[in-house]
Amino acid sequence: MPQLAAPRTAPDRRHDHEAARLAKRLRHAAGRAIADYNLIEDGDRVMVCLSGGKDSWTLLDLLLSLKAKAPVEFELAAVNLDQKQPGFPEQVIPDYCRARGIPCHVIEQDTYSVVTRVVPEGKTLCSLCSRLRRGALYAFAEREGFSKIALGHHRDDILATFFLNLFFGGTLKAMPPKLQSDDGKHVLIRPLAFCREDEIAEYAAQRAFPIIPCNLCGSQENLQRKQVRRMLDQWEREHPGRSESMFRALCNVAPSQLADPKLFDFSKLGAPGETAPPDTHAWLGSRSPGPGTGDP
Numbered sequence: 001m002p003q004l005a006a007p008r009t010a011p012d013r014r015h016d017h018e019a020a021r022l023a024k025r026l027r028h029a030a031g032r033a034i035a036d037y038n039l040i041e042d043g044d045r046v047m048v049c050l051s052g053g054k055d056s057w058t059l060l061d062l063l064l065s066l067k068a069k070a071p072v073e074f075e076l077a078a079v080n081l082d083q084k085q086p087g088f089p090e091q092v093i094p095d096y097c098r099a100r101g102i103p104c105h106v107i108e109q110d111t112y113s114v115v116t117r118v119v120p121e122g123k124t125l126c127s128l129c130s131r132l133r134r135g136a137l138y139a140f141a142e143r144e145g146f147s148k149i150a151l152g153h154h155r156d157d158i159l160a161t162f163f164l165n166l167f168f169g170g171t172l173k174a175m176p177p178k179l180q181s182d183d184g185k186h187v188l189i190r191p192l193a194f195c196r197e198d199e200i201a202e203y204a205a206q207r208a209f210p211i212i213p214c215n216l217c218g219s220q221e222n223l224q225r226k227q228v229r230r231m232l233d234q235w236e237r238e239h240p241g242r243s244e245s246m247f248r249a250l251c252n253v254a255p256s257q258l259a260d261p262k263l264f265d266f267s268k269l270g271a272p273g274e275t276a277p278p279d280t281h282a283w284l285g286s287r288s289p290g291p292g293t294g295d296p
Contacts, residue, residue, distance in 0.1 A: 019206050023065075026203055029194040030062045037177040039189040040148065042072035046189075047146035049137060050078040050104075052093055052212030054204035055152035059192055060102070061207060063150065077103040077146070081136055084110040092210045105144070109136045138186055153190045155247050156197040156232065162250060163228045172258070174250060196243075 034040050048063060050056045063076055080093045090106070097104035109132070141149050153175050162174035177193040180186070192200065204211065235242045255264040 022199060022203055022206070026058070026195055026199060027062055027065055030059075030191045031066055033177055033191050033193045034066070034189075037189075037193075039178055039191055040070070040072065040074050042074070044072075044074040044148050045146045046074055046076050046148045046150050047137075047141050047144070048076060048078050048150045049152070050080045050093055050097075051152070052080070052210070053152070054201055054209065054211055055154060055157075055192065055197075057207070057209035057211070058195075058200045058204055059150060059152040061203075061209075063191065064100075064102070077105060079105045079107065079137065079140060081133055082106050082108045083112045083133070084108070085112045089212060092212055096210055105140070107136055107140050138181065141186060147187065149186055149188050151188055151190050152192055154192040154195045154197050154200055156229070156243065158190075158193060158250065159232060159243060159246055160225055160228045162246075163232070164224055167228070168224055172260075 040046060046063070048056070048060045050060055060076075060078055067074065067076060078093070078097050082088065082090055094104050094106060137149060140146075158175045162172075165171045165173050175190060175193075177190045179188045181188070232243060258264070261267070
């Protein structure tokens with residue numbers, strides 16, 4: 001005689017309810033980003049870059065869920081770049097995708113040896129590693145005819161990039177939800193742009209994704225990005241909601257309240273009848289001191 005399943009307890013039902021609410025929030029956030037920035041269009045072939053981390057697994061899972069009810073038709077395929085890191089479990093991603101019926105392609109390129117050989121010991125590996133990965137993924141996307149390249153960057157990645165550029169690069173820029181490559185051949189999309197990292201981590205744990213850690217740079221604790229992330233985490237602990245407020249600021253820019261003459265034409269501001277100022281070089285004379293400097 002078959003045994004009856006044990007009745008669900010109140011904590012079980014509460015856990016299921018919270019898990020369903022979390023999944024709904026993340027789907028809503030991803031759907032809003034797709035709609036707001038027109039990330040996916042009818043007929044798109046979307047290449048989901050799958051590293052095996054929590055973010056890329058969540059990205060693939062949410063896009064699969066949204067695809068079922070999307071107002072447009074589009075294709076999805078997972079693409080993993082096997083960088084030949086020692087000990088990398090190369091069958092984990094293909095096996096998981098096969099079990100779920102997801103088309104999966106593996107690009108084999110030994111970027112690991114290149115990065116570890118070229119970058120001096122103790123120096124940051126991420127910049128070169130990122131360039132090599134990008135080149136391999138762009139080449140594959142062009143060869144296979146993918147119209148969009150989906151990346152798993154989330155809200156907290158975008159904020160961290162903004163502060164990295166602010167503190168160390170002297171520019172106000174972050175990661176846009178949609179970006180065209182410099183050569184105009186590729187469109188990168190970030191459907192998780194409105195998703196919080198802590199919720200992605202919780203979702204990935206609930207879904208029991210087979211997480212593969214990146215050990216290439218995991219021991220580089222002094223990376224500038226890690227410093228910035230620690231700062232943001234501390235701000236959020238001390239002032240809950242600050243990260244959300246800062247992200248809203250990135251979506252609500254007032255060019256006339258900054259100081260970039262390429263972004264806003266300050267030369268046209270003035271009292272009625274006032275003439276436009278002379279050329280910059282007329283004010284500076286024969287020399288052109290940098291921003292914030294002046295002749296004594």
